[in-house]
Amino acid sequence: MRVACAIVGGGLSGLHAASLLHRRGVDCCLLEARQRLGGRILSVQGDGADARFDLGPAWFWPDMQPRLRQLVDELGLAAFEQQTRGAILVERFKLEAPQRYERGFNTEPRSMRLQGGMQALVDALAATLPSSRIHCNAPVSAIRETPEGGLELTGPQGECWAIAERVILALPPRLVSRMTFSPPVPEPVARWCENTPTWMAGQAKCLAVYGEPFWTAKGFSGTASSFVGPMMEIHDASLPQGQPALFGFMGLSPAARQALGEAALKEAALAQLARLFGPEALTPVAVHLLDWAQQPETATRADWEPPMGHPAYGVPAPFESLWSGRLVLSGTETAPGQGGYLEGALEAAEAATSRF
Ligand SMILES: Cc1cc2nc3c(=O)[nH]c(=O)nc-3n(C[C@H](O)[C@H](O)[C@H](O)COP(=O)(O)OP(=O)(O)OC[C@H]3O[C@@H](n4cnc5c(N)ncnc54)[C@H](O)[C@@H]3O)c2cc1C
Numbered sequence: 001m002r003v004a005c006a007i008v009g010g011g012l013s014g015l016h017a018a019s020l021l022h023r024r025g026v027d028c029c030l031l032e033a034r035q036r037l038g039g040r041i042l043s044v045q046g047d048g049a050d051a052r053f054d055l056g057p058a059w060f061w062p063d064m065q066p067r068l069r070q071l072v073d074e075l076g077l078a079a080f081e082q083q084t085r086g087a088i089l090v091e092r093f094k095l096e097a098p099q100r101y102e103r104g105f106n107t108e109p110r111s112m113r114l115q116g117g118m119q120a121l122v123d124a125l126a127a128t129l130p131s132s133r134i135h136c137n138a139p140v141s142a143i144r145e146t147p148e149g150g151l152e153l154t155g156p157q158g159e160c161w162a163i164a165e166r167v168i169l170a171l172p173p174r175l176v177s178r179m180t181f182s183p184p185v186p187e188p189v190a191r192w193c194e195n196t197p198t199w200m201a202g203q204a205k206c207l208a209v210y211g212e213p214f215w216t217a218k219g220f221s222g223t224a225s226s227f228v229g230p231m232m233e234i235h236d237a238s239l240p241q242g243q244p245a246l247f248g249f250m251g252l253s254p255a256a257r258q259a260l261g262e263a264a265l266k267e268a269a270l271a272q273l274a275r276l277f278g279p280e281a282l283t284p285v286a287v288h289l290l291d292w293a294q295q296p297e298t299a300t301r302a303d304w305e306p307p308m309g310h311p312a313y314g315v316p317a318p319f320e321s322l323w324s325g326r327l328v329l330s331g332t333e334t335a336p337g338q339g340g341y342l343e344g345a346l347e348a349a350e351a352a353t354s355r356f
Contacts, residue, residue, distance in 0.1 A: 003029045005356070006153050006164035008140045011039025012342055013331045014170030015125040016071070016349035022129055026356055030129065031153060031161050033139035033297045037126055039171075040200065040298055041342075043117030044288050046209060046243045052117030053237055053245055055205050055290040057342055058082075059111040065343035067350070072114065075124040082111040083236040086221035089276050091228045098224070098276055115240060118342070135161065139297075143167060143327070144182035151326060168352045170330040172198035174300050185327075189319045194302070196333050197311055199340030201303035204250040204257055204291040206230075206269040207237055213244035214280040222246050224276050230260075230268045234276070246273060246281075254293035254304040262289055313339020321355065328352045 005021055007014045010032030021028045036042075043052035059082060062069035072079060084107075091098040114120050126134060141156045150163040169176050177193035184190075215222050215236075222236030231248030238244045248269060250257060257265060266287045273281035293299045314336030315329050322328070330352040335344035 001029060001162045002150070003027050003162055003164050005029075005166045005168060006031060006151070006162045007168045007170055008153065009039065009169065009171035009331060010034075010037040010134065010136065011170065011331070011345065012041060012121065012125075013345035013349045014039075014168070015122065015129075016346050017168050017170055017330060017353050018133070019125050019128045020349065020353045021356060022133070024353075024356065029133045029135060029162055029164075031138040031140055032134070032136045035136050037134070037136065038119060038122040040292070041118045041122050042290065043119035044207075046239060046245075048241065048243075050116045050120075051239050051241060051243055052119050053207050053209065053239070053247070053288070054113070054117045054119075055207060055288060056292070057118050057200075058113055058237070058247075060114075060342055061109050062112055063109040065338065065341070067346040068343050071125075071346065072121070075121065077120050077124060078115040079112045080115060080240050082107075082113055083238060084221050084223060086216060086219050086223075088221055089224040091224065091226035091272075091276060094228050098226075100220075102219075140179065142180040142182070144180075145323070151323075166326045166328070166356075168328050168330050170349065170352070172196075172201065172298070172331055173329065173333050174198050174201075174302060175297070176329065178300075181327075183323075185322055186319075189322065192316060192319060193329075196313070197307045198299060198303050198333060199311075199313075200292065201299035202254055202293045202306040204254075204265075204289065204293065205247055206250060206266065207245060207247040207288045208270060208273060208281065208284040209243060209245045209286040209288075210280070210284050211244070212280070213238060215246070215277040216244075218278065220277055222277075224248075226251070226272065226276075229272065230265060231272055234273070246277070248272075250291075254291070257291055258294070262291075265289055310340060313344065325355060328355065 005028040173193035173196040224234040232251030234248040237247040332344035335347040338344040
């Protein structure tokens with residue numbers, strides 16, 4: 001396949017870049033390693049077509065994120081507020097009952113969720129592209145300049161996915177550092193890629209779906225923080241059409257999670273929800289656990305040591321365009337404004353495609 005632009009990575013950044021280029025009439029293709037699109041965005045199905053729970057990102061903040069607000073509007077998606085009404089709980093010590101604070105917890109600006117989960121954004125963006133231009137199960141492991149001047153993108157078995165005039169790398173820089181480039185990219189670029197942490201890649205989310213919202217009946221918001229674990233931060237994840245759910249971010253390290261195993265982790269998470277909200281938590285309709293640290297298309301071993309705080313993201317200016325502008329680094333970690341967030345993924349896509 002010969003194209004003007006090949007985009008590597010079918011997460012939000014790659015999808016947005018492909019959609020922008022397609023709208024401008026640029027012949028492009030999207031190469032995605034996984035069987036599915038979305039990357040760090042992944043929503044699991046509840047009961048009903050539009051009923052989806054997020055195991056990756058769930059929140060956005062329209063007042064601070066103009067690109068995402070505009071895209072959600074353009075794609076005709078509906079947003080709703082994160083539920084925070086009711087008391088919050090803080091679990092400080094193992095042998096002490098959790099403390100209840102009646103005032104609740106409101107972030108300002110309010111966190112918003114998408115009807116249909118963040119997956120709705122992925123599906124709507126993918127629908128703007130011809131399906132013949134989207135290739136899943138197409139991991140790119142090498143990019144080389146051919147004697148004829150094209151850029152050839154190949155897979156681990158040497159499969160040729162595409163020959164392009166330009167390439168946008170819409171994936172975490174740490175994963176770019178695993179690719180082979182011929183001619184090689186300058187050493188400082190390779191080092192920068194390797195040293196740039198992938199935001200949230202070391203995290204894991206556990207989500208429990210219930211028949212009844214037993215915590216709201218007791219005046220709880222579903223928000224809790226814990227120094228006991230295994231989850232350190234818990235929130236309501238119920239769907240607006242009525243399926244109640246709670247989710248939490250795991251506080252255990254990736255290594256501790258791996259040692260414990262999925263079944264024991266889920267059991268410990270449910271036991272914690274029961275300590276906090278009552279014994280009804282032990283009988284969910286479904287439990288989902290997604291350990292992003294175990295996903296090779298997102299995390300490397302270096303991501304098992306998460307950064308202290310939110311890194312200052314953005315590509316150093318000399319690395320912005322490589323190979324005379326034909327190879328461009330993109331993905332949320334390259335965005336100087338809101339790198340790490342969904343908004344950063346859009347910001348990076350806009351910057352990468354602005355050069356066309
Ligand atoms: C648990 C969790 C919670 C989060 N919560 C929030 C939140 O509430 N709000 C928010 O704004 N952000 C949140 N984030 C961050 C948000 O998910 C990211 O900012 C965003 O999804 C990044 O999009 P991206 O396209 O830049 O990268 P990715 O989504 O990582 O996409 C990269 C794509 O490249 C593919 N790929 C990898 N290697 C190759 C290869 N060799 N060849 C081809 N394709 C390849 C991957 O499979 C993937 O699809 C969260 C992340 C996680 C993990």
